[in-house]
Amino acid sequence: MPETTLSLKMGRATREAYGAALVEVGTANHDVVVVDADLAKSTYSFMFEKKFPERFYNIGIQEADMVSVASGLASSGKLPFISSFAAFMLCKGFDQLRMGVAYPHLNVKVAGSHGGISIGEDGVSQQSVEDIALACALPGFIVCIPADEHTMTAAVHAAATLDGPVFLRLGRPKALIVHEPGVHFEFGKAIQLRDGDALTIVANGLLVAQALLAAEELSSRGISARVLDMHTVKPIDDEALERASRDTGAFVVAEEQLHHGGLGSVVAASLAAHVPAPIEFVDLGDRYAESGSPEDLLEKYGMTAEHIVLAAERVVGRKG
């Protein structure tokens, strides 16, 4: 990636912000109960355990049981936040999420950590690349991938005050800070980080920072890009997309997820129904990754600012 003038500060991992925010919501609301499945040190739910051991359960390595236990807790008036790796939570707990959380629309907050391939060296078994598609398939679920510590903090607070199921994807690596502390945050409302008129880059999670770096580079090449942090995949912000389509007429969607069923699919469906425009997709495609450093993996599998720049140039060339 060429040098840019944009410099973003490195912040905490979103999983760390999650753990800290759990303590805040648990302090404010004594009905908050946290359950983890032997990954409390990794999901940072241990921070809640330290502060409120009587309201924390480490249920052991049994994700299916954990999800259904949360259904019971919510049915009896508790506000459960449950956490594990996203791959295990969604893949091993999916039937339980379907029957026991989505169907009765219970007030369960589901946190899947180690989303995407940027967890790195542990490899495919731990890398969650289906979680967004799976979570979006659950009726009534809010599905959210905060980009940095500030929006993660805000998302946990928003989840705690909302009555209904929420899925939050947490990331393993430290995340570049793209928002101000105290940023205005609402589920389903994209945050515009940069304006432009040649195209719109729609991104979430780690890819938001890459989108900003890409926009800076595009600007030096005379291409002006709008950047939207689409932290909420469901419900998608149709209005922001419609406005961006009218204003810019072309899109790049960037996410750390398989091609099918993630943000790209949801954005494409929204645009097709409202103001269609050409889209290029920056994602994992239809394959699994491998072990490696996060940087090497994102480079090899095509999810960096440089890949966004190339996609942007392609999509601008496709405009009518």
Add this chain to the structure above:
Amino acid sequence: MAVAQATVSIASLEDIARTLRRDILRMIAAAKSGHPGGSLSAVEVVTALYFGGVLHVDPQNPDWPDRDRFILSKGHAAPVLYAALAERGFFPVDELMTLRRVNSRLQGHPVQGLTPGVDASTGSLGQGLSVGIGNALAGRLDGKSFRTYVMLGDGECQEGQVWEAAMAAGNYELDTLTAILDYNGYQLDGPVNSIQSLEPVGMKFTAFKWNVIEIDGHDLRAVLDAFHRAQEHHGQPTCIIAHTVKGKGVSFMENNNEFHGKAPNAEQLEVALSQLAE
């Protein structure tokens, strides 16, 4: 506030059990689909719960926070639950005839939030015991004394999640949680023992730190006694292994697995009801 019904005689409980059996058969026949075998095997246990003074529930206030919970984890036996809820006054008995029809509150399998008195959505086997743990933990956190009852099917115990839950409940010493295993010996494809045996199932629950009570699940006195012993037992959850007969009460359905998931036709219904005459 209505709580448990006053203790009633065994004879009158037997009458209620007969009524529930008639309701089950009539609603399944009307729906032309459903699961008579595993509904009929559970009748005495459900009768004891709802009419024998075991479950503290209030039909006028089904979401009463201090109520006892009953989770029918073997959700395909929904007709026995619906019959008990209707006869107990949670909704009109006539509504039973809407089972499985469009716009009905009585879905093919129980749905939380739709049918008054249903405490969990079930029908995908293996989940109810875990949901029961969640309810029991919430009660413990709030210092409440309500009890949680979960009915398991025998075939259902082949699901791994049942044993995740058994392990957790034992370790959490959840003595407000009682599981009832409706051990009728059959699952959809045939005898449980010929497909994937649970035995020794009592030893399994004992090994998972449960209090285990084995009874004849059609002997109302034994069923009531087991529930009382579970209430008196501290420091462990209780599993009541109820030995039952699939299709109990109807001669041609008893131990005839053809009626696992098949409705009686009009003629069969007539014969069955005559065998269960009030």
